[in-house]
Every structure is written in C-alpha cells, then in structure tokens.
Amino acid sequence: MARPRSFEPDKVLEIAREVFWRKGFQATSLDEITAASGIAKPSLYAAFGDKNALFLKVLDRYHERLLGWAERVLAQPGSAREAIRQWLTGFIPSCSGEKGRRGCLSINAATDGALDQLDIRKSIERYNKRLEELLRARLRSDRDQFKKGFDPELTAHTIVVLHTGLMALAHQAPEPKKVKAVIDLVLTLLA
Amino acid sequence: MARPRSFEPDKVLEIAREVFWRKGFQATSLDEITAASGIAKPSLYAAFGDKNALFLKVLDRYHERLLGWAERVLAQPGSAREAIRQWLTGFIPSCSGEKGRRGCLSINAATDGALDQLDIRKSIERYNKRLEELLRARLRSDRDQFKKGFDPELTAHTIVVLHTGLMALAHQAPEPKKVKAVIDLVLTLLA
DNA sequence: GCCGTTTTGTACCCAGTAGTACTGAATGCG
DNA sequence: CGCATTCAGTACTACTGGGTACAAAACGGC
Numbered sequence: 468m469a470r471p472r473s474f475e476p477d478k479v480l481e482i483a484r485e486v487f488w489r490k491g492f493q494a495t496s497l498d499e500i501t502a503a504s505g506i507a508k509p510s511l512y513a514a515f516g517d518k519n520a521l522f523l524k525v526l527d528r529y530h531e532r533l534l535g536w537a538e539r540v541l542a543q544p545g546s547a548r549e550a551i552r553q554w555l556t557g558f559i560p561s562c563s564g565e566k567g568r569r570g571c572l573s574i575n576a577a578t579d580g581a582l583d584q585l586d587i588r589k590s591i592e593r594y595n596k597r598l599e600e601l602l603r604a605r606l607r608s609d610r611d612q613f614k615k616g617f618d619p620e621l622t623a624h625t626i627v628v629l630h631t632g633l634m635a636l637a638h639q640a641p642e643p644k645k646v647k648a649v650i651d652l653v654l655t656l657l658a
Numbered sequence: 659m660a661r662p663r664s665f666e667p668d669k670v671l672e673i674a675r676e677v678f679w680r681k682g683f684q685a686t687s688l689d690e691i692t693a694a695s696g697i698a699k700p701s702l703y704a705a706f707g708d709k710n711a712l713f714l715k716v717l718d719r720y721h722e723r724l725l726g727w728a729e730r731v732l733a734q735p736g737s738a739r740e741a742i743r744q745w746l747t748g749f750i751p752s753c754s755g756e757k758g759r760r761g762c763l764s765i766n767a768a769t770d771g772a773l774d775q776l777d778i779r780k781s782i783e784r785y786n787k788r789l790e791e792l793l794r795a796r797l798r799s800d801r802d803q804f805k806k807g808f809d810p811e812l813t814a815h816t817i818v819v820l821h822t823g824l825m826a827l828a829h830q831a832p833e834p835k836k837v838k839a840v841i842d843l844v845l846t847l848l849a
Numbered sequence: 850g851c852c853g854t855t856t857t858g859t860a861c862c863c864a865g866t867a868g869t870a871c872t873g874a875a876t877g878c879g
Numbered sequence: 880c881g882c883a884t885t886c887a888g889t890a891c892t893a894c895t896g897g898g899t900a901c902a903a904a905a906c907g908g909c
Contacts, residue, residue: 469885470875491771493684496866507888509869518867570769577829578766580685592830618843625840632823638768639783649816652809656843660855661905687896698858700899709897 476514479504484525488572492522492579522576523586529572530594534601541601547609548657551602551626555650558630562637563646571634599627606657614658622656629653667705670695675716679763683713683770713767714777720763721785725792732792738800739848742793742817746841749821753828754837762825790818797848805849813847820844 482504487495497518501508515521540554561567569575577591606619633646673695678686688709692699706712731745752758760766768782797810824837 468877469883470877470887472886473875491684491769493682494771494774497868498866508867509889510887512868513886574826575769578682578761578769578826579771580682583685588829595827595830621839621843624836625843628820628823628827628840630823631826632819632821635765635769635822635826636786636819638779639786645815648812649819652812652816652847653844656847659907660853661857663856664905688898689896699897700859701857703898704856 472514474504474506474510479506479511479514480525480528483521484529484572487522487525488569488575492576519584519586523584523590526573526576526587526590530590533573534594534597537598537601541605547605547612548654550605551657552650552654555626555630555633555654556647558633559643559646562633563641563643565640567637568640570637574631574634595627598630599623602626625656626653663705665695665697665701670697670702670705671716671719674712675720675763678713678716679760679766683767710775710777714775714781717764717767717778717781721781724764725785725788728789728792732796738796738803739845741796742848743841743845746817746821746824746845747838749824750834750837753824754832754834756831758828759831761828765822765825786818789821790814793817816847817844 483500486500486503490499497508497511500506500521501511504511511521515524536557537554540557541550543550543553562570573591573594576587600623603619603623606613606617606623610617610619629649633649674691677691677694681690688699688702691697691712692702695702702712706715727748728745731748732741734741734744753761764782764785767778791814794810794814797804797808797814801808801810820840824840
C-alpha cells in the first residue's frame with residue numbers, strides 16, 4: 468500500500484554491530500554507519516530511532532545471541548566442568564590473536580561512557596546477570612560432581628569475573644595458548 | 659626572566675585524571691578540563707601538548723602510582739599468598755560500591771577507542787606486563803611455598819586476568835563482600 | 850623605568866556530527 | 880490512470896569540539 472523498504476533491518480543491524488564493535492560506541496559516527504550500510508540517515512532514524520536506540524538494539528541482539536549459545540552449550544549432559552570448559556574455550560577465537568583486538572562489544576560498551584545512558588547500562592547488567600544465572604543453575608544441579616563445601620553461587624560469579632577479564636584483555640591480542648592455559652587453571656577450581 | 663606559570667602542572671594532571679576517569683577519554687572534552695582546572699586551553703596546550711599527549715601523561719602517572727604501590731605491597735616478607743591477597747584486597751574500595759563505578763582508568767582506556775592511539779596502547783600494555791612481572795617474580799622466588807608442579811608464570815597471568823575482570827565489572831558497583839569472596843576463592847589456587 | 854621573554858585569556862576558525870526539512874520516487878488500491 | 884501513503888536521498892541546520900592567532904599581562908635583567 469506504499470513504497471516498500473529497500474533494506475532488511477536485520478542486515479543493517481549486523482552491519483551497525485560490526486562498526487560499533489570495531490570503533491566503539493562514542494567513536495562511531497552515524498556517517499560511518501550510513502557509509503557501511505548504504506542506508507541514508509533519515510531511513511536509519513525512521514527505522515531504529517536515534518544513535519542510542521540503534522546501539523541498544525544492536526547490543527540487545529548481541530546479548531541474545533551470546534545467551535542463546537551459552538544456554539545450548541551449558542545444557543549439554545555429562546560433566547559440568549566440561550560443559551563450562553567448552554563454553555569458555557569457545558571464546559578463544561574471538562578474544563585472542565588479531566581478531567580478538569576488538570574485544571567484547573558488551574564489555575567495551577560498559578566502559579565507553581555509554582553507561583551514562585541508563586538503558587544501555589541496564590541491558591549490560593541484565594546480560595551479566597542472566598549469564599551468571601545459567602552458570603549457577605548448571606553448577607547447582609550438578610553439585611554432587613564436586614567435593615563437599617563447593618559453592619555454586621560463588622564459583623559461577625568467579626567464572627563470570629574470569630570471563631570478563633579475558634574479554635577485557637582481548638584488546639592486547641594474547642596468544643590462544645595463553646588463554647586456554649588460564650581457563651584450564653581456573654577450571655581446577657571445579658573439583 | 660619571564661612571566662611565571664600560575665598553576666602547578668601536577669595539580670592539573672590530577673584534576674585532568676579525575677575528569678578522564680569519570681567520563682572516559684573520548685567523552686571528555688577539553689572544555690570540561692579547563693572548567694575543572696581553571697586553566698585556559700592555550701596554557702594546557704603549551705604545558706602538555708594536545709589531548710592525546712595530556713591523556714598519555716595522566717595515564718603514565720596513574721600507572722606509575724599503581725606499580726609503585728604493587729611493588730611495595732608485593733615486596734613484604736612472609737607468605738606470598740598473603741602479600742598477593744593484600745594487594746588484591748587493596749582494590750576493593752575502588753572497584754566495589756558506588757565509588758567503584760568509574761572502574762580502572764587504564765582498563766577503561768583500553769576499550770575506549772583510545773587504543774587507536776599507539777602511544778596509549780603501548781602504555782597500557784607496558785603496565786600490564788610490568789604488573790605481571792611483579793607477581794611472577796614474587797611467585798617464583800617463593801615457589802617452595804607451593805606444591806610441586808606449581809606454575810608461577812601461568813598463575814601470575816591468571817591473577818592479572820582476575821584483576822582485570824574485577825576492575826571491568828566495577829562499573830556495576832558490586833558489593834565489597836562479593837569481590838572479597840572471589841579473591842579468596844581464586845587464591846586457593848596458590849597452594 | 851624600559852625591553853625581551855614567556856604566560857595568559859579572549860576570541861576565533863574549521864572540521865565533524867547528531868538530527869531534520871523537504872522533494873522526489875515507488876508501491877497498492879480503486 | 881490517479882491517488883494516498885510510505886520510503887529514499889539530498890541538502891541543510893545547529894552545535895560541539897579540538898586546536899590556534901593575537902594582544903594584553905607579568906616577570907627578570909639592564
């Protein structure tokens with residue numbers, strides 16, 4: 468009944484994610500996104516709102532994707548430690564070597580001054596909370612795999628801290644081996 | 659022989675550090691620094707160079723201060739584990755509660771897009787390297803305090819990762835108790 | 850008291866950026 | 880085909896921010 472859209476919003480959100488991820492939220496100008504996507508600014512505004520709203524959409528999708536993957540990997544049967552190891556090692560390609568330099572979009576955003584935007588901060592906090600919940604649930608339900616006195620809550624949180632540290636240090640492009648060794652060492656806490 | 663300076667560079671660097679720390683490198687405008695310090699822009703430029711150079715000076719001082727403190731605490735005699743525990747717990751006030759929200763200036767800078775500036779990236783990498791060296795040296799020299807097979811290099815790096823994670827998560831203003839519990843749990847790796 | 854030198858502060862320039870008319874184009878429907 | 884409706888793209892505005900020219904001011908030395 469009217470002129471149809473000439474682009475797929477999902478594709479544009481993916482392109483925007485790449486730009487935001489590479490340059491950071493503050494440092495990314497809308498012109499760079501229009502250049503990368505071929506979509507003019509008024510169309511972006513009509514489809515996604517202003518820069519903050521666009522980034523929030525990008526970030527929420529990013530979070531959903533990571534949570535979906537974590538949920539799948541952490542739900543596998545067998546050893547809880549191996550499930551968590553698989554989840555953590557899955558990040559190695561994206562947090563080591565040259566590819567890792569961009570780090571984690573979410574953690575980058577948390578230190579971007581983007582935190583002034585309440586929506587964005589809430590999204591990040593919610594993501595961390597849900598991630599920790601997934602780990603905690605798995606450790607809790609498998610607590611008899613571990614020795615007496617094992618603390619699922621504290622251990623889950625500690626793994627989140629470790630994960631955050633690895634993703635924050637990704638900007639230094641460490642060697643994959645080094646990351647793997649750290650993961651293995653910390654997983655000895657699951658005993 | 660000429661008009662004297664009307665401000666102390668060290669004081670100005672401290673004020674600039676506070677502003678950068680609170681708002682982030684990119685998000686801080688020079689106008690905010692002139693407003694906070696009372697120093698006009700041309701004086702800032704004459705004394706410190708452009709924005710990047712100013713931030714680099716601030717960051718280097720920050721690093722020196724943290725390294726100096728780490729060196730002092732980690733040099734204390736007795737248990738290596740207790741020395742490291744004291745070093746880590748010393749960060750609790752600045753990485754938990756409302757005061758912690760600003761996180762760590764260095765880690766924030768690493769994800770600020772400030773990394774495009776090679777000087778700044780080098781400074782951060784050098785800081786992390788020297789920090790890890792301090793830990794490694796202490797763990798190595800006291801390796802007979804630990805069980806056979808203890809790996810000082812890997813353990814030192816893991817502690818740096820943990821420390822980075824704690825400082826990155828500081829933006830969420832966690833409870834001090836939680837941070838302390840994580841530290842205690844990870845220090846059981848030193849056995 | 851005057852002069853060269855360095856600092857100071859106002860006022861400015863220019864590039865870049867978020868956000869917005871406004872005109873023209875593409876559709877479905879009658 | 881005509882028309883209402885929605886999208887696309889150019890061009891613009893208003894503003895901010897980094898950086899600087901220039902003239903006045905504050906010193907030490909003569």
